[in-house]
Amino acid sequence: EDQVTQSPEALRLQEGESSSLNCSYTVSGLRGLFWYRQDPGKGPEFLFTLYSAGEEKEKERLKATLTKKESFLHITAPKPEDSATYLCAVQAAGQAGTALIFGKGTTLSVSS
Amino acid sequence: GAVVSQHPSRVICKSGTSVKIECRSLDFQATTMFWYRQFPKQSLMLMATSNEGSKATYEQGVEKDKFLINHASLTLSTLTVTSAHPEDSSFYICSARDHGLDTQYFGPGTRLTVL
Numbered sequence: 680e681d682q683v684t685q686s687p688e689a690l691r692l693q694e695g696e697s698s699s700l701n702c703s704y705t706v707s708g709l710r711g712l713f714w715y716r717q718d719p720g721k722g723p724e725f726l727f728t729l730y731s732a733g734e735e736k737e738k739e740r741l742k743a744t745l746t747k748k749e750s751f752l753h754i755t756a757p758k759p760e761d762s763a764t765y766l767c768a769v770q771a772a773g774q775a776g777t778a779l780i781f782g783k784g785t786t787l788s789v790s791s
Numbered sequence: 792g793a794v795v796s797q798h799p800s801r802v803i804c805k806s807g808t809s810v811k812i813e814c815r816s817l818d819f820q821a822t823t824m825f826w827y828r829q830f831p832k833q834s835l836m837l838m839a840t841s842n843e844g845s846k847a848t849y850e851q852g853v854e855k856d857k858f859l860i861n862h863a864s865l866t867l868s869t870l871t872v873t874s875a876h877p878e879d880s881s882f883y884i885c886s887a888r889d890h891g892l893d894t895q896y897f898g899p900g901t902r903l904t905v906l
Contacts, residue, residue, distance in 0.1 A: 710893065711894075713894065722797075722900045723884070766835070781834045
C-alpha cells in the first residue's frame with residue numbers, strides 16, 4: 680500500500696536555528712514527490728516537486744532533497760514567518776492525473 | 792504561479808439544505824480537479840477526482856449521491872453537498888492540475904458549518 684510518513688509531528692525552533700523535516704514514503708513507482716506549506720485556515724501552497732533520487736531544489740531558506748526512500752526539507756536560519764504546517768505528498772507512477780497521497784504534516788513553530 | 796480560487800470561503804447553513812462550492816483555475820486550464828476535505832489538525836483526505844467532461848471518480852467511503860461533483864469546463868468544477876448534516880462540517884479544499892504537468896495547485900478552501 681502506498682504510504683507517506685512525516686516526522687516529527689511538531690517542531691519548535693528558535694529563530695536562526697536550522698533543522699530538517701523528514702518525509703518517508705513507500706510507493707509502487709514514484710512519479711513525483713511534492714512539498715506544500717499550509718497556514719491555518721488556508722489551502723496548501725505549492726513549494727517543490729522532486730522527480731528522481733539525488734534531485735535538490737531550493738527556494739529562499741528552504742531546500743528539498745530526495746532519495747529512493749525519503750525526502751528532507753531543510754530549513755536554514757528560519758524566521759517566525761516560516762511557521763506553518765509542511766505537507767509532503769507523493770504521486771504514484773501511472774497517468775499524470777492520479778491523486779496525491781499526503782502525509783499528516785509537520786507543524787513548525789519558529790519563535791523570535 | 793498558478794492560481795486557484797474557491798467560492799465561498801465560508802458558509803453556514805441549516806441541516807438539510809444543499810451547499811454549492813465553486814473551484815476555478817484562474818490562469819491555466821485544468822483537465823483534472825480534485826476535491827479534498829480536512830478535519831482539524833489532520834491531513835487532507837481525497838474525496839474525488841474529476842476530469843473535464845466526464846463523471847467524477849469517488850474514493851471509497853465517499854457517497855457520490857451526497858457529494859455531487861460537476862466539471863463542466865476546463866476552468867470550473869463544483870462540489871454540491873446535498874442535504875447537509877452537522878457531520879458534514881469540515882474544511883473543503885479543491886486542487887487543479889495544470890494540463891500536461893503533474894503539480895496540483897490548491898484553492899484557499901471553504902469552511903462549511905452545518906447547524
